[in-house]
Amino acid sequence: MNDKLKLLEQAVRKAENDSSFIAYFINKYNTFEKTTEQEIISNLNCSLEDYYKLNLCRVPDADANDFIERLNKISQYTNTSMLELNKIIKRVSSILKFAEPADYGNHSAFLMAARDKQKNKELDDK
Amino acid sequence: MTKATAKEIEYHNLILAEDDLALAKLFDFYGEKITASLKSWYSKYARQDEVLILEAVNEAFWGYYKNPHTFNPEHSTLKRFLEIAAERDLKNILEREKKYFKKQNLPEDVELEEKYWNSIKKDETLSDSQLIFEESLKLINNELAIYFDNETDICLAKLILTGERETETFSNLLGLEKLTIEEQRAEVKKHKDRIKKVLERNQVELKLKRLIK
Numbered sequence: 001m002n003d004k005l006k007l008l009e010q011a012v013r014k015a016e017n018d019s020s021f022i023a024y025f026i027n028k029y030n031t032f033e034k035t036t037e038q039e040i041i042s043n044l045n046c047s048l049e050d051y052y053k054l055n056l057c058r059v060p061d062a063d064a065n066d067f068i069e070r071l072n073k074i075s076q077y078t079n080t081s082m083l084e085l086n087k088i089i090k091r092v093s094s095i096l097k098f099a100e101p102a103d104y105g106n107h108s109a110f111l112m113a114a115r116d117k118q119k120n121k122e123l124d125d126k
Numbered sequence: 127m128t129k130a131t132a133k134e135i136e137y138h139n140l141i142l143a144e145d146d147l148a149l150a151k152l153f154d155f156y157g158e159k160i161t162a163s164l165k166s167w168y169s170k171y172a173r174q175d176e177v178l179i180l181e182a183v184n185e186a187f188w189g190y191y192k193n194p195h196t197f198n199p200e201h202s203t204l205k206r207f208l209e210i211a212a213e214r215d216l217k218n219i220l221e222r223e224k225k226y227f228k229k230q231n232l233p234e235d236v237e238l239e240e241k242y243w244n245s246i247k248k249d250e251t252l253s254d255s256q257l258i259f260e261e262s263l264k265l266i267n268n269e270l271a272i273y274f275d276n277e278t279d280i281c282l283a284k285l286i287l288t289g290e291r292e293t294e295t296f297s298n299l300l301g302l303e304k305l306t307i308e309e310q311r312a313e314v315k316k317h318k319d320r321i322k323k324v325l326e327r328n329q330v331e332l333k334l335k336r337l338i339k
Contacts, residue, residue, distance in 0.1 A: 003165075003180070007157045010184050015149075056150040070146055077147050 008052035015056055022074070022085075023055035025092045032095060040088075044080040054078040054085070062093040128206070128276040130199035138204060141194045149191050157183065160208050162298035163281070164216060166290055171220075178223070182216035189215070205301070206277040265337050273324050282321045287331065 015023035026040060041051045057078065060070035071089070075082035130138065137155065140148040160183050165172040172179050186208055190197060197207050270280045281299055290296070296314040297303055305313065325331060 002158075003161045003176075004154075004158045006176075007161060007180050007183055008153055010180055011149075011153055011187065014184065014188060021149075053150040053154060056153060058144065058146040058149070060146060074146055077150070 005049060005052065008049065012052050012055040020058055021055065022057050022059045025059050025089055026055060028092045029088045032092070043084045046078060046080045050078045050080060054080050059089060062090055128203050128278065130203050134204035135199050138194065138197060138199060141191060152187060152191065156205065156208055159205060159298050160186070160212050162295060163209050164212050166285060166295040167213070168216065178219050179216065182219055183212045185215040186211035202277060266334055269330070269334060269337060273328055273330060279321060282317060283325060286318060286321055286325065287334070
């Protein structure tokens with residue numbers, strides 16, 4: 001791994017603790033969905049460098065009017081799948097909505113979101 | 127005094143505007159350059175533990191990102207600003223390490239190696255030898271500032287005085303990475319010759335030797 005990648009990786013680890021960055025969302029997504037970084041990279045269809053750069057982008061508000069426009073800009077810059085990125089942000093946003101602002105790790109909120117997901121799946125199956 | 131370039135001001139404005147891509151672009155464009163500068167100035171240390179160099183660069187970038195108003199585009203280039211911040215953060219990290227391990231005469235002491243930089247003798251009996259070291263560096267910087275009117279030339283002079291021979295290091299400093307290797311070599315040689323002439327004409331090496339004795 002070259003210096004640039006090492007530096008980017010270190011920066012991403014820091015950004016994972018800041019909810020204004022995509023790194024935070026991807027990290028949460030991995031926890032909720034029990035996915036690995038490698039799987040995410042594969043789903044995003046991007047290089048490791050682009051993946052790290054994606055993590056360092058500010059996350060657009062999923063409810064904002066300009067969400068799609070910002071998402072598009074980010075996915076273009078980082079050469080990542082917009083659909084996959086949209087899925088990650090929307091999924092984590094919905095889970096976090098159930099949590100208290102000061103307690104994003106709230107377990108019951110996660111369970112509520114998980115139940116919602118199950119309900120949606122059942123509806124889809126019908 | 128070298129002002130920030132148009133490109134640097136563009137990056138700075140992105141950060142001020144909290145643009146979604148600003149931090150990623152900052153790391154993408156300056157990450158390698160600042161790491162290379164720090165590695166060349168602290169080559170001995172970089173060989174021992176490059177992680178701390180990367181940590182220092184990281185801290186500097188985040189520090190600037192969180193407080194972009196600390197940078198004044200009228201006073202320096204963004205590259206130079208980040209270099210200074212990273213160097214300062216490296217010194218702080220080393221100081222923290224030193225305290226943590228509670229060792230004396232740490233090999234990790236901040237010292238630029240080779241030639242004259244090595245002749246900076248730190249007096250361990252003093253309460254804060256780091257201050258003396260920094261004072262010496264300040265004297266050197268002040269002396270070089272007499273002959274060179276911008277930070278890049280001062281850095282080039284330091285590299286030449288430390289015996290740096292890698293074209294890549296000079297290229298990174300001069301921002302020539304996009305040129306071909308041959309073009310980089312030619313451009314670097316031109317700059318080195320220009321700096322060497324000034325150093326020789328003014329006997330700067332001799333003056334610095336006297337200063338740091």
